[in-house]
Amino acid sequence: MDHQQPPWSVSGSSQSPRSPSSQPYLHVSVIDPVKLGNGVQAYISYRVITKTNLHEYQGPEKIVIRRYSDFVWLHDRLFEKYKGFFIPPLPEKNAVEKFRFTAEFIEMRRLALDIFLNRVASHHELQQSEDLRTFLQVDEAVMERLRAHENGLFKKPAELMQIFKDVQSKVSNVVLGKEKPVEESNAEYEKLKHYIFELENHLAEAQKHSYRLVKRHRELGKSLSDFGKAMKLLGSCEGDSLGKAFSELGAKSEVVSVRLQKEAQQLLMNFEEPLKDYVLAVQSIKATIAERANAFRQHCELAETMKLKEINLDKLTLTRSDKMREAETEYNQLKQANEEAKRRYDDMVRLMNEEIVRFQEQKTLDIGVAFHNFANGQARLANNIADAWRSLLHKLESC
Amino acid sequence: MMGAENKGHDHEEAHLYASKEEMESLVLDKHPLSGNSNGNSNFFSSYRSAMSSSLPDSHHPLSPSAASAITTDSDPLLSPPPYPELHGPSSHDNSYIKPPNYADFIFTPFDGEDNKGLESPSPSSANSPTSFSRSSSSNSEYIRITVSNPQKEQETTNSIVPGGNTYFTYLITTRTNIPEFGAAEFSVRRRFRDVVTLSDRLAESYRGFFIPPRPDKNVVESQVMQKQEFVEQRRVALEKYLRRLSEHPMIKKSDELKVFLQIQGKLPLPTSTDVASRMLDGAVKLPKQLLGDGTVVPHEVVQPAKGGRDLLRLFKELKQSMVNDWSGSRPPVVEEDKEFLEKKDKMHDLEQQLSSSSQQAESLVKAQQDMGETMGELGLAFIKLTKFENEEAVFNSQRARALDMKNFATAAVKASRFYRELNLHTVKHLDTLHGYLGLMLSVHSAFTDRSSALLTVQTLLTELASLQMRSEKLEAASSKVFGGDKTRIRKMEELKETMRVTEDAKSVAIREYERIKENNRTELERLDKERHTDFLSMLKGFVASQVGYAEKIANVWGRVAEETSGYVKESI
Numbered sequence: 001m002d003h004q005q006p007p008w009s010v011s012g013s014s015q016s017p018r019s020p021s022s023q024p025y026l027h028v029s030v031i032d033p034v035k036l037g038n039g040v041q042a043y044i045s046y047r048v049i050t051k052t053n054l055h056e057y058q059g060p061e062k063i064v065i066r067r068y069s070d071f072v073w074l075h076d077r078l079f080e081k082y083k084g085f086f087i088p089p090l091p092e093k094n095a096v097e098k099f100r101f102t103a104e105f106i107e108m109r110r111l112a113l114d115i116f117l118n119r120v121a122s123h124h125e126l127q128q129s130e131d132l133r134t135f136l137q138v139d140e141a142v143m144e145r146l147r148a149h150e151n152g153l154f155k156k157p158a159e160l161m162q163i164f165k166d167v168q169s170k171v172s173n174v175v176l177g178k179e180k181p182v183e184e185s186n187a188e189y190e191k192l193k194h195y196i197f198e199l200e201n202h203l204a205e206a207q208k209h210s211y212r213l214v215k216r217h218r219e220l221g222k223s224l225s226d227f228g229k230a231m232k233l234l235g236s237c238e239g240d241s242l243g244k245a246f247s248e249l250g251a252k253s254e255v256v257s258v259r260l261q262k263e264a265q266q267l268l269m270n271f272e273e274p275l276k277d278y279v280l281a282v283q284s285i286k287a288t289i290a291e292r293a294n295a296f297r298q299h300c301e302l303a304e305t306m307k308l309k310e311i312n313l314d315k316l317t318l319t320r321s322d323k324m325r326e327a328e329t330e331y332n333q334l335k336q337a338n339e340e341a342k343r344r345y346d347d348m349v350r351l352m353n354e355e356i357v358r359f360q361e362q363k364t365l366d367i368g369v370a371f372h373n374f375a376n377g378q379a380r381l382a383n384n385i386a387d388a389w390r391s392l393l394h395k396l397e398s399c
Numbered sequence: 400m401m402g403a404e405n406k407g408h409d410h411e412e413a414h415l416y417a418s419k420e421e422m423e424s425l426v427l428d429k430h431p432l433s434g435n436s437n438g439n440s441n442f443f444s445s446y447r448s449a450m451s452s453s454l455p456d457s458h459h460p461l462s463p464s465a466a467s468a469i470t471t472d473s474d475p476l477l478s479p480p481p482y483p484e485l486h487g488p489s490s491h492d493n494s495y496i497k498p499p500n501y502a503d504f505i506f507t508p509f510d511g512e513d514n515k516g517l518e519s520p521s522p523s524s525a526n527s528p529t530s531f532s533r534s535s536s537s538n539s540e541y542i543r544i545t546v547s548n549p550q551k552e553q554e555t556t557n558s559i560v561p562g563g564n565t566y567f568t569y570l571i572t573t574r575t576n577i578p579e580f581g582a583a584e585f586s587v588r589r590r591f592r593d594v595v596t597l598s599d600r601l602a603e604s605y606r607g608f609f610i611p612p613r614p615d616k617n618v619v620e621s622q623v624m625q626k627q628e629f630v631e632q633r634r635v636a637l638e639k640y641l642r643r644l645s646e647h648p649m650i651k652k653s654d655e656l657k658v659f660l661q662i663q664g665k666l667p668l669p670t671s672t673d674v675a676s677r678m679l680d681g682a683v684k685l686p687k688q689l690l691g692d693g694t695v696v697p698h699e700v701v702q703p704a705k706g707g708r709d710l711l712r713l714f715k716e717l718k719q720s721m722v723n724d725w726s727g728s729r730p731p732v733v734e735e736d737k738e739f740l741e742k743k744d745k746m747h748d749l750e751q752q753l754s755s756s757s758q759q760a761e762s763l764v765k766a767q768q769d770m771g772e773t774m775g776e777l778g779l780a781f782i783k784l785t786k787f788e789n790e791e792a793v794f795n796s797q798r799a800r801a802l803d804m805k806n807f808a809t810a811a812v813k814a815s816r817f818y819r820e821l822n823l824h825t826v827k828h829l830d831t832l833h834g835y836l837g838l839m840l841s842v843h844s845a846f847t848d849r850s851s852a853l854l855t856v857q858t859l860l861t862e863l864a865s866l867q868m869r870s871e872k873l874e875a876a877s878s879k880v881f882g883g884d885k886t887r888i889r890k891m892e893e894l895k896e897t898m899r900v901t902e903d904a905k906s907v908a909i910r911e912y913e914r915i916k917e918n919n920r921t922e923l924e925r926l927d928k929e930r931h932t933d934f935l936s937m938l939k940g941f942v943a944s945q946v947g948y949a950e951k952i953a954n955v956w957g958r959v960a961e962e963t964s965g966y967v968k969e970s971i
Contacts, residue, residue, distance in 0.1 A: 367804070393939065
């Protein structure tokens, strides 16, 4: 199956894949969906092809087999490691059971996964991710182990911070008598949060109607086809020129009906899906917002705890207690942790500000393309329909 | 709902020059067609209510009245721009399709909600546009009937309950140049019961003709429909019915119709309750008839036995029909007209196909309606997004996007309107199918008239045969007695008298049967011819409106495609 470049998404750094010693490139594609397994455990596997001249990679070309949960693994790793960045959204996990293996759904998902991977590969930071390299290169057995490990009940704490995050927050909350989580009070950021949350609602509604519009095209096509058939039969009662006219009407109705069905499919792929993608992207930003809130809270809590420890240390220093050494070590650790937390938080803020600019620009472009495709499709459809009926009209006039 | 439609009419109309905010409310307003399918499983009635609530009868842009009545107070969503389409042979003369751009010629331009030149006045006004009578007669006679001004009235007499029964009357105005009417314009007030009477009397007088079916009595107290709605529906239906009557070449000249349209006060036609009481009279007479005292009144056989006074005749004909069906012996006269039998089969086929076409037309109309609605809702969603992005904009990219969304939304709302306008036209044209389906009832009645007349003939022939046998028996018996038998001779004379009367009745019945056969034949010819014309018209109209609106929709989206073409170049 030929790789279909997503029509509405910027692909990025995929020029001249074969010119030697040229600019660095990383070209990825997701193709060839294949159904594997049986019954409830059936799933779709995809071929992921990487073409690159980057030295971090094992070679100019690599092909691996991946499934949806592998993509989820990659997505989750990126989300954990690249806080502040808007990680490209994955297509939704759950699908109604009976649609899970329809050709339409499989193709839509393949396309969405391809878009996801391409977006990661063309993101200036994310493309350098080690997890991405892992995803693109390790063999299936290794991938399976990684995936199972990650999805297991007990996640291995990635950093020291994990411990502090869980325990310290509880302690300091009790100590400080705070029940509510600490939140940033930044008017601009508040505005952004409000914007993101509202935007999701509006987009979801637009997406809902565009999905319905796809259905309407199909329904109109079907009813026109049925109507044409009935008219043909009616014509057979009439005979001579009138009967012929009915018959021609029936034939034309069928032509128009087919055209409508085609357009329904186009609408789905070129408009509804991009809208859905937009919704998912906004949801991904919401997740980043949550992460930033976490980072902020951590930073605040650590700062508080550090202050307490400082006070305690001073006390111990004065009394020349033998606990002083221990307390000093602890304090230094905390100080370091606090600095790191602050740095992480500041990074996130900076990154988010950059990302939001990029996001808005990208989305204007994406939606512009989607509008263009929609309008083009509708104009073409209408013109085809007009042509079809017009030719019939000429015939009818001579009746 | 019709009341609501009237209000909605003005409301929507005020929004014709809408800004984008007002477009929201415009799209959200319940369109008369959209609100009408109240889960009503009877597709015929819901369809008809949808259709009748929004459209005047066929109107012709070249007709003198329409040309001068250029009102600007009509909303294209309620009444379509004038569509040059006619019932009747005269439509052949007008080449109403001028290539290449049907959109411009047929439909008034819709850009920027410009409603200049929209000609059709509101359908709910008292002066609804006329239907062009399908007049094929050379002297261009016409008759225009309008039904308007429903009024509530009180039942004054015989009301046991104080404040008793109320009913509605309708003002029926006729304009005509037919000399037999003796006046050019006149009005009467009639109630629905009068229409039923008219219809029943016509059925009796015009046996064998395809008489347009009258509107349903519709006794059902629909909770969903308000009285106002019901009355309006009925008014429209009555108007349609009377117009159809006035288009029928024979009926338009009938006394019954004339009397109905002209005579003030109480309708001077015997009501059907009077007819029913005849049955009671008949029950009183029966014992006398059985004792041999009843005489056949020859001219009564021009009426079917059913509904008449003569119960005995009813029984005899019933017996005859059973003999016909079960005895295996050929009745004295049968339907021999091969051509007729073929035609009858054809009518049966036609009816079936009409029924299924009618249903599919319903579905098509609904699908077009849904398409328009959803397109509108999509547009609306993007209008909201536009507003939102503009209010919250921090970056220029957002403002640019908001502008794109606005253009897109505007186009979607326009397209939505086009779909709904198209649907009004589609409904109007495809209504021809429903109309002819309804006419099948008339055809059935006419064929029934024929078969019951035949049955009367058969019965009388059988009767005569048996009378003849009795006569011969009597003769044989009395000849054996010399000098004659006074009683027998008297009996024979009575018998001869009965036979003479029955013979007369038989002649009348045969004449009637032949007359009805002829009526059937001419009506079938007329039906075929008119149906041919009307169907062709329907097909042309349907297709032309599809072309016209497809062109308009293509224009709207073509512009958006152009405006956004920059994005595609950028992203390659």
